Structure formats: C-alpha cells, structure tokens
Amino acid sequence: MSLTVLLDGHRKKVPVTAGTSMSDVLRKACELHDVDADRHELRHKNAIVDLSLPFRLTGISSNATLDMMAKRGGANDPVVRVCVQLVDGRRVQGNFGSSLTLAAILAQLQIHLSPEYDSLNFMRRDIRGPELDSLTLQALGLLSGSGMFRVQSSTSSPVAPPRVVAAPTPSATHVAAPMPAAAPLTPALAPVAAAPEPAVSAPSPLPSTPYDAIQRVRNSNFDAVSSTVVLTLMKILCNILSKPDEPKVRSIRTSNPKFVDAVGRHPGGIAFLVASGFAIDGDMLHLASESSDVLQAALRVLHTEADDLRIDHSARPQVQAPSSLPAPAFDAYQPLITRMQAQPRGASLTEMRLDDLKKKQDALLASSTPARQTRILFPHELQHAAMAAPTTVGKSDAQLLAQALKARQDAAEKSQSFRTLAMRELDDMQRRSVYQEAVLRVRFPDKVVLQAVFHPSEPLQAVADLVTSCLATPRAFYLYTTPPMTKLDATKSLLDLHLVPASNVFLGWTSPPTASTELGAYLNHDIVATYCPSALPVSCLDAV
Structure with a gap:
C-alpha cells in the first residue's frame, strides 16, 4: 500500500502499512519533497489529517492522494x-x-x-x-x-531502587543495590533514593492518603475512565456531607454491580474510600469516622483532580446544606393543601387590561362640559337638510353575511369556554365606545326640534332645564323615547339612558299651551331669533 502526496504539482509516493502513523507519513513525504515537516500539514479532501492516528483509523483509502500544504497562521x-x-x-x-x-x-x-x-x-x-x-x-x-x-x-x-508495581506479581525477591557515594543524585530522583522501599516485593498495601489512592486510579486508567471514578466518588462524599445523620449513605455494598463497574474494579477506588474513613467489613464499607474534616479534605482532592481532568463544574455533585429549621409537628386535624398548579400572584392579564380600559374611559369622561351649540330647527329646514345629505353606499350582502357568521362563531366559542367576570367585563368594555359629547334633539309635538350638545355624564335634568329656558312661559312637560313609549328619569345620566352619542327625545305636554297655528309659538322669540336667525313665523299648514 502507498499514498500519493502532492505538493506544488509534484507527486511523491510514500509506502504505508496499516499501523503506519500519519506523522511518519508526513515526515517521509517532507524528506522526499525536501521541505520542513514542522511547517507543513497533510490534507485529505480539504480536511486536516490527524497525525496522531495510524493509517487504518484515518478512513483514508489506499493509494489515495493527499495534499501537503503550508500551515496557516504562521506563528500560531x-x-x-x-x-x-x-x-x-x-x-x-x-x-x-x-x-x-x-x-x-x-x-x-x-x-x-x-x-x-x-x-x-x-x-x-x-x-x-x-x-x-x-x-x-x-x-x-x-x-x-x-x-x-x-x-x-x-x-x-544505581539511582532507581526497585519499585513495587500497582498489581502484585509473583516475581522473586530483589535485593536493593547500595548506592555509590560518588554517584551524583539528580533533583528529580533524589527523593526516591533518600527513602528506599523494602527489598522484598509483597502485595501492595492500600494507599494511606486519598491523594495517593486517586493517583493510583489515574495511573491505571485513561482520563475518560478516571473521570467516571472521580465523579462517582464525589457523589458518595457529597451524599454523606449533605445527609450526615442518614445511615443509608454511610454504608456501601462492594458487590453492588453499579459500584463495581464505576469504582470497585479499578485499582485505587476502594483504597480511596478506606483512606477517607471507611472501614471494610466483609462485602460492606462502613464510615467509621464521625468527623467531616477527613471527608472535606478528600473532596478537595477530588475537585483538584476534576480540574485536571477538565470536568465541567455543572457536572460535579454539590454538597447540599441540611436545613436548620425543624420539621413541623404532625397534626391530624390541621388541613394541609398542596396545589400542583401554580397559583396566581397579583392581578391577572385580563384584570390589568380591564383596569387600563377603565382608566382611559374615566379620562375621556372627565373632560369639561362642552359648549351647548343650541339650534332650533323647523320642519321645512329638516326637510332641506335631509335632501342635502349625501348618499352613502352600505355594506354588500356578502360582507353582512361574513360579519354575522364571524359574530356567531365568536359567540359559540365564548359560550363553550369558561369565562370569569373580568373576561365578561373586558368584552363589554371592548365593544363599548366612549364619547365626550352627546347630540340630543328634543322634538316638540308640532315637529319643531331643539338641538344641543351635552356631556354623556350629565343628567337628563340638564336637557329639561335647557328646554325650560327656551319656553316663553314655563310649562310642565315630560321627556320620553319611542318605540315603545318610555318616560325618561330626569335623575339618570345620558349614558345610563343610552342616549349617547346621539338620540331623538320626544317632549310631551302635561299642560298643553294655547292652540295656535304658528309653529313654535310657545318658544321665546328672543331665543328663536338668537338660535335660528333665519326663522320666520310659519303656520302649521305651511309647514305641512
């Protein structure tokens, strides 16, 4: 098998085997092309080749062509x-x-x-x-x-005494050779020579400190396996520190399959727990020490190793501080209600929207009383006004049908769903229009009209007072609407009587005036001259 390495249009074949490292391929290719291997890299299909992998694990087929290119970034x-x-x-x-x-x-x-x-x-x-x-x-x-x-x-x-490996071996005994006095000691190996180990190799004892035990775990496993062991040990210690009075977390069964897979089968796993205060009792591990200082120190060692293994802090177990408040005493006669659904806090969205609309309505209705703009209209003027009114095109049948269908669908949806009082009030407020003025026409029996502008919150008595001020002689009368004929209460406001924004109100005489052929004879002539300067005395027959 071979690979073709292409550089600036020049091809060189590099023989490879299944176990050839890609770093060797790069080195041989650079020798053939006479370039520096530190400044070049291999690419396959525009992807950088991992030089740490052997050829069989790269996924590159035999006799493939690789591109050798100068490294990007230069000094990086x-x-x-x-x-x-x-x-x-x-x-x-x-x-x-x-x-x-x-x-x-x-x-x-x-x-x-x-x-x-x-x-x-x-x-x-x-x-x-x-x-x-x-x-x-x-x-x-x-x-x-x-x-x-x-x-x-x-x-x-001469400077390295025989070491006892992690696993016990049946090898013969070895006698430590004496150290020559003339041999200089290097700084890295001086501590080892200063404390020689026993000459006879025996089964290695359990490490005496948590640091030694966790180092034994890391020396015997890859980082991925060591990370699992460290996280499991951290979980065991955190459970004990979080629940110090619970016997369940203070004992571990060594034959538990999960414990064996995560900790027990790795050299140094059980030794770490023993160094942290656990005692071996058959197939059980019991925490004999009541002090938490040893556990805290062991947990700090695990955090140090977790930092070295680059374990994210969010994945590490944490110690939960026990609650200092005593549990409430049980009372069989005291009701205890637990609601699974979140309860509302404060005003709901519907109530807030309703309050907003009410504030806007109050602001509009709080405006000052508008000018009366009083006018007196006679029948012939009303006819001319009606003739001069422009014609407007109403909605088509299709638009009316669509509007009625939509209103029916909305009514059906509202009837099916549960609606609170706030929802109903909000719908009513959204349908209601707010006006700052109300135009009223008071129609006398002879078809003379008195028109004026009022505030919606004014009582009907304000309308009656205006009518009284326009009469030549004060007379008793009443106001009503029709059909059907309904006498209006003078103490209610125009808004409560549904006379907003515009309405026709009819006047009935309690004591009718003297019969006369002149229209508006019961009105004050000065008022008529002021509010209707173009008006002339018109008889009833002429008006008809």
Missing part, C-alpha cells in the same frame, strides 16, 4: 497539554507548542533524565538520548489535546 503554534509521570508516580504537566522538542519540554518542566539508564515512554515507544533533542510533539502526532509520557528507569540504574 498549536498547544498540547503534556503530562509526564515520574518513576515515583508523581506527575508534572504543562501546556506546550507542538513544535517544541521533548528535550525542551523536559527542561521547562525541570525533569532531568540519566542518558544511560532513563528513557521516556510514549505509546510503547522508548525515547532516549539524541532522539529527545530531535523529536517534537508534532513528529509524534500530537497537534492538539493532551499526551501522556512516562519516565522509565532500567533495573541496573
């Missing part, structure tokens, strides 16, 4: 999180550019390796000596994300 070097695990299990990490060599990264982390005995392991590849000065993160396929390196020391190293 991708950042990779690098973690180096030392011989004693401690970890040192930092963020570095992908173009840095491994020797430069070790220098910045202040890690010193022995050229003869120490090596850096990455993906089962031992890197030592001159390779540390030549290999970069990009050459190893690390362009983003994170990478894990482990420092390994050969068994013949």
Whole structure:
C-alpha cells in the first residue's frame, strides 16, 4: 500500500502499512519533497489529517492522494497539554507548542533524565538520548489535546531502587543495590533514593492518603475512565456531607454491580474510600469516622483532580446544606393543601387590561362640559337638510353575511369556554365606545326640534332645564323615547339612558299651551331669533 502526496504539482509516493502513523507519513513525504515537516500539514479532501492516528483509523483509502500544504497562521503554534509521570508516580504537566522538542519540554518542566539508564515512554515507544533533542510533539502526532509520557528507569540504574508495581506479581525477591557515594543524585530522583522501599516485593498495601489512592486510579486508567471514578466518588462524599445523620449513605455494598463497574474494579477506588474513613467489613464499607474534616479534605482532592481532568463544574455533585429549621409537628386535624398548579400572584392579564380600559374611559369622561351649540330647527329646514345629505353606499350582502357568521362563531366559542367576570367585563368594555359629547334633539309635538350638545355624564335634568329656558312661559312637560313609549328619569345620566352619542327625545305636554297655528309659538322669540336667525313665523299648514 502507498499514498500519493502532492505538493506544488509534484507527486511523491510514500509506502504505508496499516499501523503506519500519519506523522511518519508526513515526515517521509517532507524528506522526499525536501521541505520542513514542522511547517507543513497533510490534507485529505480539504480536511486536516490527524497525525496522531495510524493509517487504518484515518478512513483514508489506499493509494489515495493527499495534499501537503503550508500551515496557516504562521506563528500560531498549536498547544498540547503534556503530562509526564515520574518513576515515583508523581506527575508534572504543562501546556506546550507542538513544535517544541521533548528535550525542551523536559527542561521547562525541570525533569532531568540519566542518558544511560532513563528513557521516556510514549505509546510503547522508548525515547532516549539524541532522539529527545530531535523529536517534537508534532513528529509524534500530537497537534492538539493532551499526551501522556512516562519516565522509565532500567533495573541496573544505581539511582532507581526497585519499585513495587500497582498489581502484585509473583516475581522473586530483589535485593536493593547500595548506592555509590560518588554517584551524583539528580533533583528529580533524589527523593526516591533518600527513602528506599523494602527489598522484598509483597502485595501492595492500600494507599494511606486519598491523594495517593486517586493517583493510583489515574495511573491505571485513561482520563475518560478516571473521570467516571472521580465523579462517582464525589457523589458518595457529597451524599454523606449533605445527609450526615442518614445511615443509608454511610454504608456501601462492594458487590453492588453499579459500584463495581464505576469504582470497585479499578485499582485505587476502594483504597480511596478506606483512606477517607471507611472501614471494610466483609462485602460492606462502613464510615467509621464521625468527623467531616477527613471527608472535606478528600473532596478537595477530588475537585483538584476534576480540574485536571477538565470536568465541567455543572457536572460535579454539590454538597447540599441540611436545613436548620425543624420539621413541623404532625397534626391530624390541621388541613394541609398542596396545589400542583401554580397559583396566581397579583392581578391577572385580563384584570390589568380591564383596569387600563377603565382608566382611559374615566379620562375621556372627565373632560369639561362642552359648549351647548343650541339650534332650533323647523320642519321645512329638516326637510332641506335631509335632501342635502349625501348618499352613502352600505355594506354588500356578502360582507353582512361574513360579519354575522364571524359574530356567531365568536359567540359559540365564548359560550363553550369558561369565562370569569373580568373576561365578561373586558368584552363589554371592548365593544363599548366612549364619547365626550352627546347630540340630543328634543322634538316638540308640532315637529319643531331643539338641538344641543351635552356631556354623556350629565343628567337628563340638564336637557329639561335647557328646554325650560327656551319656553316663553314655563310649562310642565315630560321627556320620553319611542318605540315603545318610555318616560325618561330626569335623575339618570345620558349614558345610563343610552342616549349617547346621539338620540331623538320626544317632549310631551302635561299642560298643553294655547292652540295656535304658528309653529313654535310657545318658544321665546328672543331665543328663536338668537338660535335660528333665519326663522320666520310659519303656520302649521305651511309647514305641512
């Protein structure tokens, strides 16, 4: 199998196998094209090829053509999180550019390796000596994300005593070699040489501190598995701190399938709980300590590891502070009502709209009394006014039918749904029109009309007072509407009598005036001359 790498129109074939790393493909292609591998990248169908993957996992078919292009951005070097695990299990990490060599990264982390005995392991590849000065993160396929390196020391190293691995092994005993006095100690390995471990390898004891136990978990698993273990342990500790008096959360059955899958089967999981105060009793773990200080310290260790694993804070369990208020005493005779539906708070939307319309109505009705604009019209003037009125085109039959159908549908919907008093008042207010003036025509028995403008809130007595002021001699009369004939109450307002915005009111004499052939003979002539200057005495026969 081979891949064709295209650069500026020049093609070069690079032989590959299923396990060939794409970083090796880039390196070989750059050697064939005589260019710098640190300044170029591979693209397949305009997508950047992940150099950390082997050829079989890239999804690229054999004999495919790849484009090699110069990196975009120039000085923008991708950042990779690098973690180096030392011989004693401690970890040192930092963020570095992908173009840095491994020797430069070790220098910045202040890690010193022995050229003869120490090596850096990455993906089962031992890197030592001159390779540390030549290999970069990009050459190893690390362009983003994170990478894990482990420092390994050969068994013949005079500065590295034999270590007991995480899992017990049936190997024979090893005697620790004495340290020569002349051998200089490197800073990274000095603490290990200062406290040599026992010479006989035995089954590893449980870590004594939560930090050691969680480090054992991380050393034995990938970050994805370690994140699950950390979150499960955080949940256990948070439940205990949230409910300190509940026995159920203070005991764990180690044979529980969920617990075994999340914590129990991983080295260091149960050891963390033991270091946090739990005691092993058969297949059960019981929290023996009553103090929460140990649990708080263990929880802080887990939060530190969660930050290192980049676990979002919203996904972490939190300690719920127990309520300080005592539970209310049970009273069988005290009613306790629990409503599942939210109860209204304050005025509803319908009530607010109704109040708004009422305020607008009150503002319009609060205006001052308009000018009377009194006019006296005789029958012949009314005929001329009616003849001069322009003709208006009414609605068509189709429009009337559509309007009636819509009104019927609205009425049916309102009758089916439950409607409160506020809803009914709102509908009434929306249908009602508010006027600041009301035009009334008082029709006398001889068809003479007295027209004036009133305020809707004025009582009918104001109309009667105007009529009385226009009569030559005060006479008793009453006002009514027809049909049917209904005498009007003088104490009610024009709005309550439904005489707004305009209406015809008829006048009836309680004591009729003296019969006369002249129209409006009962009116004051000065008033007639003022409100109808063009009026002349007209007889009843002429008017008809």
